Amino acid sequence: MGRKLKFGKPTGFFDVFDRRPGPIKKNMHYCPGCGHGILHKLIAEAIVDLDMRDHMVVISPVGCAVFAYYYFDAGGISVPHGRAPAVATGIIRANPDSFVISYQGDGDLGAIGLNNFLQAANRGENMTVCFVNNAIYGMTSGQMAPTTLIGQKTATSPYGRSVENEGYPLKVSEMVAALESPIYVERVALTTPANIMAARKALRKGLTNMKERRGFSLVEFLSGCPINQKMTAQQVDEWIEKEMIPYFPLGCFKDIAAERKPISRPKPTFDKKKVLNALVSSAGITKWGAKSTVLRKELRVKCAGYGGQGILSLGMMIAAMGQSRDINVSWLPSYGPEMRGGTANCSVVLSNNVIGSPVVQNTNILIAMNQPSMNKFLPDLVDGGILLYDSTNIAPPKTDRRVYAVAASDIAIKLGNIRCANSAIMGAFAACLKGFELEDYEDAFEEAIRQTFRKKKELVELNIKAFHEGRKSVETRNV
Amino acid sequence: MGQTIKKKKKFVVEITVDECKGCGRCVSACPKGILEMTTKVNMMGIVYVEPAKEGCVGCGACFYACPEPGAISVYEIDEADE
Numbered sequence: 263m264g265r266k267l268k269f270g271k272p273t274g275f276f277d278v279f280d281r282r283p284g285p286i287k288k289n290m291h292y293c294p295g296c297g298h299g300i301l302h303k304l305i306a307e308a309i310v311d312l313d314m315r316d317h318m319v320v321i322s323p324v325g326c327a328v329f330a331y332y333y334f335d336a337g338g339i340s341v342p343h344g345r346a347p348a349v350a351t352g353i354i355r356a357n358p359d360s361f362v363i364s365y366q367g368d369g370d371l372g373a374i375g376l377n378n379f380l381q382a383a384n385r386g387e388n389m390t391v392c393f394v395n396n397a398i399y400g401m402t403s404g405q406m407a408p409t410t411l412i413g414q415k416t417a418t419s420p421y422g423r424s425v426e427n428e429g430y431p432l433k434v435s436e437m438v439a440a441l442e443s444p445i446y447v448e449r450v451a452l453t454t455p456a457n458i459m460a461a462r463k464a465l466r467k468g469l470t471n472m473k474e475r476r477g478f479s480l481v482e483f484l485s486g487c488p489i490n491q492k493m494t495a496q497q498v499d500e501w502i503e504k505e506m507i508p509y510f511p512l513g514c515f516k517d518i519a520a521e522r523k524p525i526s527r528p529k530p531t532f533d534k535k536k537v538l539n540a541l542v543s544s545a546g547i548t549k550w551g552a553k554s555t556v557l558r559k560e561l562r563v564k565c566a567g568y569g570g571q572g573i574l575s576l577g578m579m580i581a582a583m584g585q586s587r588d589i590n591v592s593w594l595p596s597y598g599p600e601m602r603g604g605t606a607n608c609s610v611v612l613s614n615n616v617i618g619s620p621v622v623q624n625t626n627i628l629i630a631m632n633q634p635s636m637n638k639f640l641p642d643l644v645d646g647g648i649l650l651y652d653s654t655n656i657a658p659p660k661t662d663r664r665v666y667a668v669a670a671s672d673i674a675i676k677l678g679n680i681r682c683a684n685s686a687i688m689g690a691f692a693a694c695l696k697g698f699e700l701e702d703y704e705d706a707f708e709e710a711i712r713q714t715f716r717k718k719k720e721l722v723e724l725n726i727k728a729f730h731e732g733r734k735s736v737e738t739r740n741v
Numbered sequence: 742m743g744q745t746i747k748k749k750k751k752f753v754v755e756i757t758v759d760e761c762k763g764c765g766r767c768v769s770a771c772p773k774g775i776l777e778m779t780t781k782v783n784m785m786g787i788v789y790v791e792p793a794k795e796g797c798v799g800c801g802a803c804f805y806a807c808p809e810p811g812a813i814s815v816y817e818i819d820e821a822d823e
């Protein structure tokens with residue numbers, strides 16, 4: 263007697279869940295009766311039936327489904343809370359052949375990740391969002407979610423959610439259907455067999471839209487969380503039917519997929535040369551990638567001064583110099599009220615190794631362009647660190663560090679434009695770097711100036727002049 | 742003439758006992774009342790379900806209602822071999 267499997271474990275799942283830690287390798291980690299499991303099966307079945315598995319990435323952010331990658335025999339990534347649509351956007355923009363399911367809970371999508379989600383919907387990204395609305399934060403043991411019903415008791419609404427205090431539950435599908443970009447929005451429920459089959463159909467429709475590259479589809483699944491509702495699976499289904507569906511009506515809110523042409527976006531390239539060329543072609547950089555032996559050690563630089571002195575672009579030029587010689591760089595401006603005329607500073611790190619943090623606290627070189635900034639940052643200079651200051655407006659400091667001075671503002675004024683004082687002090691900085699074996703530092707800095715002023719070509723020569731003036735007139739004060 | 746016998750398809754449902762979490766979703770889903778909760782526990786210590794009678798019509802309702810990947814399988818029996 264032969265027999266044929268009619269319904270069995272979908273092949274979109276791994277046969278054995280080796281990625282799941284612990285001894286249990288055939289079950290999922292969800293509580294008994296959890297709606298996530300029902301949806302996982304529908305997905306595992308659909309991605310194979312629709313022949314999308316080999317290009318599929320299932321992205322699950324924080325929430326009970328964060329471990330979805332244990333199960334699907336497809337690409338899988340866990341991402342921070344609420345960030346699945348942003349990561350999904352990166353994946354499909356960088357690799358338009360891929361498909362992504364953004365698998366999100368109601369806390370994830372409706373609270374912390376609402377902006378990410380709505381922006382992706384509004385951009386019409388070619389993705390399918392599977393939105394599991396169980397009206398609660400499941401993973402963290404039952405706190406109130408944006409979709410928690412009026413009167414529903416949760417760990418954080420022990421007297422029941424009230425309109426006065428928390429407002430009405432968020433109607434995500436209705437909201438998204440009102441946007442122009444999304445092409446398909448449907449709400450279904452993972453309850454009765456009939457509802458589950460409708461959910462199966464909606465999921466496949468969303469995935470087919472993605473396969474045909476028609477844009478953004480949202481399927482909202484009303485789903486049971488028996489554990490946190492303190493109900494059996496049967497009771498939670500009844501609750502969904504009686505309480506949730508009247509407020510969150512099932513049905514299709516929007517379906518304009520047929521009207522939309524397949525999305526086509528610029529083709530990305532991973533050719534390193536092409537990318538570098540695209541980045542630097544207009545920048546006048548000639549020796550991109552020429553390895554420099556400078557900076558065997560990491561150099562942590564702080565540039566500080568008055569808001570109008572071009573402090574941030576000074577840091578930017580130094581970083582560009584490093585970039586042009588294939589040195590790892592970071593540039594971190596300090597924003598805030600400083601930007602509007604107070605003190606300004608930025609941190610630059612140059613390193614041949616991976617840069618751990620762009621924050622500069624233990625400073626190797628402090629470039630100070632006014633007195634208050636020098637006073638503020640001098641204590642951060644490490645033993646053996648270098649202070650370089652604009653002697654036009656700063657009094658010689660009392661310090662046992664190595665000190666270099668250059669009258670940067672004077673140089674700039676003589677050249678007819680005070681605004682090139684930053685290039686003058688950069689010249690002095692380059693001179694200080696001599697000790698760090700920068701063999702072609704003059705070229706490298708000139709290229710950095712060209713890049714920085716590529717949109718104001720008339721300023722290039724002036725700044726290069728200021729750079730060399732600064733370089734030649736730097737004085738060592740105490741070595 | 743009169744020789745076309747319409748074969749009635751036969752189906753059987755099977756539970757992989759150690760993969761059942763005993764939620765009872767399949768019991769509520771089955772239109773024929775085939776599945777029932779047992780009083781036995783599986784390897785995880787969970788009271789599981791089992792088919793309690795014949796008459797499965799192969800509708801798949803239990804399969805789709807079940808949140809576990811491999812707990813339920815439904816087979817079509819090939820009568821020609823009988």
Ligand SMILES: Cc1ncc(C[n+]2csc(CCOP(=O)(O)OP(=O)(O)O)c2C)c(N)n1
Binds near residue numbers: 371
């Ligand atoms: C940035 C961040 N904030 C908060 C948390 C804590 N946290 C974990 S899961 C969760 C809520 C998940 O609820 P939901 O998205 O509805 O998923 P469910 O578990 O209900 O499926 C929260 C707030 C976190 N992990 N990370």
Ligand code: SF4
Binds near residue numbers: 295297298400488
């Ligand atoms: S807590 Fe709720 S949502 Fe999370 S696995 Fe358990 S039943 Fe499912």
Ligand code: SF4
Binds near residue numbers: 776800
């Ligand atoms: S396939 Fe249908 S009839 Fe057979 S056990 Fe499952 S639900 Fe019942």
Ligand code: SF4
Binds near residue numbers: 768790
């Ligand atoms: S639905 Fe699945 S897990 Fe739940 S009792 Fe039935 S077989 Fe077991």
Ligand SMILES: [Mg+2]
Binds near residue numbers: 368396
């Ligand atoms: Mg939730």
